[in-house]
Amino acid sequence: MQELKAVLTKKGDVDKLREKNLLKEFQSYLESKGKLTLFRSEAICVGFAKLWKEKNYAAIVALADRLPEETIQEDQSLLMYYDISCSRV
DSSP: OHHHHHHHHHHHHHHHHHHHHHHHHHHHHHHSOSOOOSOOHHHHHHHHHHHHHTTOHHHHHHHHTTSOHHHHHHOHHHHHHHHHHHHHO
16 A cells, blocks of 8 residues: 555656646746747646636737647647637736
8 A cells, every 4th residue: 555655656746847847848938039839739738727827818828829820729728728818818
């Protein structure tokens, strides 16, 4: 039983570290200028989720406008964040 707890804790730690790294990468996208051509969709998704929790809809719309349109259209979660944020800005 303790081994299972240790594995679950280790997995949780790995997930937290992964999310922290993705948010760091997302922050670099926010700070950059111009269209984004090289990016990780999973970093965008994690970042949008964070901005959503903070109710920073304008930042979601601003960054989404810098992404290729097909990126938003092909990912249902990104499209949901973008569409609802547009209606709240």
